[in-house]
Amino acid sequence: MNKKKTITVALAIITNDQNDILVVRKKDGLYFALPGGKIEATETANEALIRELNEELNLSFNTTDFTFLANHTTKAANEVNTMVEGHIFLLNKNLTQTVSGYAEIEEVLWLSKANHMNYRLAHLFTEFALPKWLSETL
Template sequence: MPDIHVSAAVIVDDRGRALVVRKRGTTRFMQPGGKPEAGESAARTLIRELHEELALRVDEADLTPLGTFVSAAANEPDHRVVADAFALRAQAEDVVVQAELAELRWLERGDWTSVPLAPLSSEHLLPIAWA
């Protein structure tokens, strides 16, 4: 099964809500992030993606590495996603949907059923957000 390497952000606000996003043309919500460009580290990839997708400016010092997680890919059949995940804090007023994103949601602690989630989010990243 081919791997898709990404960087993903587990973003929590001061109310304990976790941010998930949905890309245009898809149905599942997931943590923001994306694929690296040539020569980018996982952290640099995430910093670029957060700026492109959410107009969020973060420094590498703002990111707390959480590890690497593997799940079935949400939007590419017969692929799996290998995600380097990082935690950070942000506030709702600091993020703006742009680029390929269609919408975002702030999920309350344990709010697993209000939106369809990507496997990586439901299996690994949201449990970390609320650990």
């Protein structure tokens, strides 16, 4: 039988004062996705998130800056025959600083309610974050 692989990731929903959401696109990636990445065996989801945000965006946070929202499992973006299990966290305050991408990040974008339909978004984003954001229940 063809058993699908599952990748476990920690992801952040980060907003600014305009209630835009921060999304990133990796080099060679087709989809914009929530920032974050794979959880290593030695760390909690929250610790992985802090590490990944530092590596990808050079942002420094404490674990208490985030509230855990939910786990959501769906089809992985950019990977064949793979599922992704996202541990999704919300940043407790709006981000006010300018953000740039580092390491494997090609593009960083503030997604607005006016422009989100113009971008190809990872399944996890469209299934989990988008409906909550649009209905203002984040």
